[in-house]
Amino acid sequence: MAAVTAEQTNGQNSAVANGNGDRRVIIRTVGLKKTYMMKGVLTEALRGVDIEIFQGEFIAVMGPSGSGKSTFFNMIGALDSPSVGRVFIDEVDVAQLTAEELAYLRCHKIGYIFQSYNLIKYMTALENVTTPMAFGGVMPDQARERGMGILEIVGLKERWHHRPIEMSGGQQQRVAIARSLANNPSVLLCDEPTANLDLNTGQEILELLQRLNKEKGVTVICATHDHRMMNICDRLMWIRDGRIDRMADRSEVHIEVGTIE
Amino acid sequence: MKEIKIAEQPWLSLHRTIRITVDGIRYRLFRASVTVAVIVVAVAFLMNILSESLIKRSVAANTRERIQNARLIYAWSAKLTSPGSLESVVADLANNPPESAIIQEIQGFGDFSDREMTELRQQAAEIAFVFSFFNGLDYAKRRSMIHTATGMGILNRLRTPAGREQFETALARIKSVHFDLPEEKLDALLEATPAVTVQLNKILTARGRAIAEINREVKNKDLLACLAEADHRFGDVIRQAGFVFDSEKLAPIIAVQAQRLIDTLHLEKSMEERPCRQLIAQQANILPADVNVIMMWDYLDSGRFADRYLERMTSAGLDVTGLDAERLVSLARGRKENTALNKAARLTVDAGRGFMGLGERLTWLLFVSMLVCGIGITNAMMMSVTERFNEIATLKCLGALDGFIMLMFVLESCFMGLVGGAIGALLGAIIGLGRVMAAFGVNFFSAIPVGDILLGMVVSVILGTLLAAVAAVVPSYKAARLAPMEAMRVE
Ligand SMILES: Nc1ncnc2c1ncn2[C@@H]1O[C@H](COP(=O)(O)OP(=O)(O)O)[C@@H](O)[C@H]1O
Numbered sequence: 061m062a063a064v065t066a067e068q069t070n071g072q073n074s075a076v077a078n079g080n081g082d083r084r085v086i087i088r089t090v091g092l093k094k095t096y097m098m099k100g101v102l103t104e105a106l107r108g109v110d111i112e113i114f115q116g117e118f119i120a121v122m123g124p125s126g127s128g129k130s131t132f133f134n135m136i137g138a139l140d141s142p143s144v145g146r147v148f149i150d151e152v153d154v155a156q157l158t159a160e161e162l163a164y165l166r167c168h169k170i171g172y173i174f175q176s177y178n179l180i181k182y183m184t185a186l187e188n189v190t191t192p193m194a195f196g197g198v199m200p201d202q203a204r205e206r207g208m209g210i211l212e213i214v215g216l217k218e219r220w221h222h223r224p225i226e227m228s229g230g231q232q233q234r235v236a237i238a239r240s241l242a243n244n245p246s247v248l249l250c251d252e253p254t255a256n257l258d259l260n261t262g263q264e265i266l267e268l269l270q271r272l273n274k275e276k277g278v279t280v281i282c283a284t285h286d287h288r289m290m291n292i293c294d295r296l297m298w299i300r301d302g303r304i305d306r307m308a309d310r311s312e313v314h315i316e317v318g319t320i321e
Numbered sequence: 322m323k324e325i326k327i328a329e330q331p332w333l334s335l336h337r338t339i340r341i342t343v344d345g346i347r348y349r350l351f352r353a354s355v356t357v358a359v360i361v362v363a364v365a366f367l368m369n370i371l372s373e374s375l376i377k378r379s380v381a382a383n384t385r386e387r388i389q390n391a392r393l394i395y396a397w398s399a400k401l402t403s404p405g406s407l408e409s410v411v412a413d414l415a416n417n418p419p420e421s422a423i424i425q426e427i428q429g430f431g432d433f434s435d436r437e438m439t440e441l442r443q444q445a446a447e448i449a450f451v452f453s454f455f456n457g458l459d460y461a462k463r464r465s466m467i468h469t470a471t472g473m474g475i476l477n478r479l480r481t482p483a484g485r486e487q488f489e490t491a492l493a494r495i496k497s498v499h500f501d502l503p504e505e506k507l508d509a510l511l512e513a514t515p516a517v518t519v520q521l522n523k524i525l526t527a528r529g530r531a532i533a534e535i536n537r538e539v540k541n542k543d544l545l546a547c548l549a550e551a552d553h554r555f556g557d558v559i560r561q562a563g564f565v566f567d568s569e570k571l572a573p574i575i576a577v578q579a580q581r582l583i584d585t586l587h588l589e590k591s592m593e594e595r596p597c598r599q600l601i602a603q604q605a606n607i608l609p610a611d612v613n614v615i616m617m618w619d620y621l622d623s624g625r626f627a628d629r630y631l632e633r634m635t636s637a638g639l640d641v642t643g644l645d646a647e648r649l650v651s652l653a654r655g656r657k658e659n660t661a662l663n664k665a666a667r668l669t670v671d672a673g674r675g676f677m678g679l680g681e682r683l684t685w686l687l688f689v690s691m692l693v694c695g696i697g698i699t700n701a702m703m704m705s706v707t708e709r710f711n712e713i714a715t716l717k718c719l720g721a722l723d724g725f726i727m728l729m730f731v732l733e734s735c736f737m738g739l740v741g742g743a744i745g746a747l748l749g750a751i752i753g754l755g756r757v758m759a760a761f762g763v764n765f766f767s768a769i770p771v772g773d774i775l776l777g778m779v780v781s782v783i784l785g786t787l788l789a790a791v792a793a794v795v796p797s798y799k800a801a802r803l804a805p806m807e808a809m810r811v812e
């Protein structure tokens with residue numbers, strides 16, 4: 061297999077530039093393309109994406125709607141298979157995994173956070189958090205204890221028995237974050253986590269994600285329109301028309317912040 | 322730092338799967354109850370038909386016996402009045418088991434050895450077959466085969482060469498009719514006919530002599546009045562004449578039934594008297610000329626009316642010895658019961674044919690209703706899956722296996738099948754019971770086959786659950802195959 065590095069793909073802003081050259085690559089894509097066929101119309105959602113994401117990084121993926129962010133997340137989250145190209149998660153080719161292994165990967169290694177929270181409506185906050193643990197084979201008592209611990213981290217310990225409809229959007233998203241952390245994942249994939257929230261609540265969610273990134277060392281990949289993200293992330297990635305438009309470190313962006321959009 | 326190692330995902334425990342499923346159903350209670358209602362209707366329909374046919378079958382068996390018992394007095398008074406015909410003796414011989422009283426009686430009358438008796442019964446069975454063959458034909462076919470011959474006359478006609486010739490040609494011509502007795506057997510039977518006729522006549526003559534003997538005893542009295550004492554001396558007379566008349570079981574029953582019949586006839590006759598007629602007319606608020614026997618029996622069901630009726634009978638100068646209000650009511654009820662028995666016998670002539678005794682039309686109807694119910698469940702489950710796209714996809718993102726999703730939906734359907742089946746079975750049984758009881762009257766309570774109905778309910782519940790499970794397979798498979806990336810989609 062061809063080892064394609066970040067330097068080769070975009071020629072700048074690589075891990076080396078961060079002074080982190082020895083850090084592990086946790087997600088790597090090679091020539092990622094995805095075409096959708098809908099009602100006879102061919103849509104090229106991704107037109108060749110090559111990227112390396114390092115362990116412990118906080119990456120913001122920005123781009124106008126329809127640019128292919130969600131499609132990109134589906135690929136690197138092992139939720140869908142690319143039309144062309146490969147996805148490596150910790151150097152394992154996702155295409156080689158069986159259905160059971162894929163379920164294991166989604167359960168233990170990746171946490172998903174969605175724009176519309178996607179909590180299970182008939183479960184309490186705690187049950188929502190413990191469900192991935194149950195799928196992973198954790199005993200109920202232990203799951204309960206761990207679930208309460210995680211709910212405490214996101215600040216919702218007192219509301220463990222509330223159902224989603226009894227909670228505000230921000231609280232629901234925090235439960236969703238707690239759920240994504242259930243099995244100690246290596247990567248958190250957040251697809252526009254603050255898009256449905258007001259400014260303040262959105263800010264809280266971003267701070268929560270930043271804290272998790274810093275304290276737990278979880279790799280966070282976050283698609284967003286939210287410019288506050290620039291203060292938090294390590295690297296920024298712009299997608300336009302299914303291609304990486306540019307990559308930048310946070311420090312560089314701050315300098316040119318006035319020129320963005 | 323953590324390293325990614327990939328293993329196989331374990332299966333979620335069944336206990337946990339059931340809990341998640343039940344929570345889901347509880348959350349969507351309204352949609353679930355609609356599906357359950359569909360199942361309830363289908364299973365109730367099934368159980369209704371099933372319970373009705375089970376009860377009918379049981380009632381049919383029950384009535385046959387009760388009717389036979391209720392009619393013993395008629396059978397015996399006929400038997401003690403007339404020796405019967407050649408054909409009736411043939412029927413007696415052909416339709417009764419060798420150890421039965423009637424066969425023993427015939428053997429006694431004919432003074433036959435056991436061997437002769439066995440042979441005679443065999444021949445009678447063949448003759449009975451020939452009779453039933455010709456009785457089953459329509460008039461034109463029968464006429465073309467044996468002209469107008471009836472009974473033993475048929476056999477005698479077939480014995481003549483011309484008669485045999487006509488029969489054979491007609492049989493060969495009419496393709497739709499099959500005569501199942503082999504040629505050589507028919508030949509042997511026709512050969513033996515004169516001898517058999519002699520034997521049958523011997524029986525009839527002996528019977529006639531026995532009847533004459535009894536008549537000497539009855540003299541100017543009424544036979545019924547004598548039979549009312551069948552459990553005393555008159556029973557001995559019957560036995561001495563040569564009839565097999567069981568003194569232990571049969572005689573008391575005959576005596577009681579004879580007395581009832583005497584009283585019944587006496588009462589029906591009493592209605593011809595003016596005072597009695599007037600009382601009934603008054604009660605029914607009609608003209609005395611319009612009064613009929615059925616009205617009288619209807620009113621006699623009440624003790625107070627019976628008292629007043631007895632008064633009228635006395636004032637009309639009728640004999641009321643042995644009669645009181647209680648007796649009258651009991652006679653009225655007995656008559657009612659007999660009517661119900663006859664009605665039940667009429668209603669159940671078709672019981673016990675087709676699948677589970679349901680008859681072809683009902684079986685087909687049942688099949689269609691199950692099909693419709695199955696489609697209903699499939700549709701409801703399809704909607705449930707479509708509504709829950711996001712939930713299913715999210716569960717898959719959280720690490721659910723395809724098998725878990727599949728199981729979850731099949732289980733959901735099974736639960737609804739179970740609940741709907743249980744309610745439906747109960748409902749169907751109650752409706753079936755109610756309907757049958759309304760048709761037959763409450764005096765058939767003892768004929769309700771409780772065990773069979775309970776078994777039928779269990780079968781219905783299992784069938785409902787199974788139907789729901791099968792109907793859910795396609796929607797569940799669709800759910801299981803759903804791509805997890807659907808979770809990313811925003812409505
Ligand atoms: N399941 C799909 N079928 C067909 N077209 C799709 C599908 N998902 C996304 N697309 C198309 O792919 C392009 C990228 O979509 P998406 O990745 O959702 O963008 P973003 O998340 O950045 O808004 C869009 O043009 C969209 O219409």
Ligand SMILES: [Mg+2]
Nearest residue numbers: 129130131251
């Ligand atoms: Mg999107």
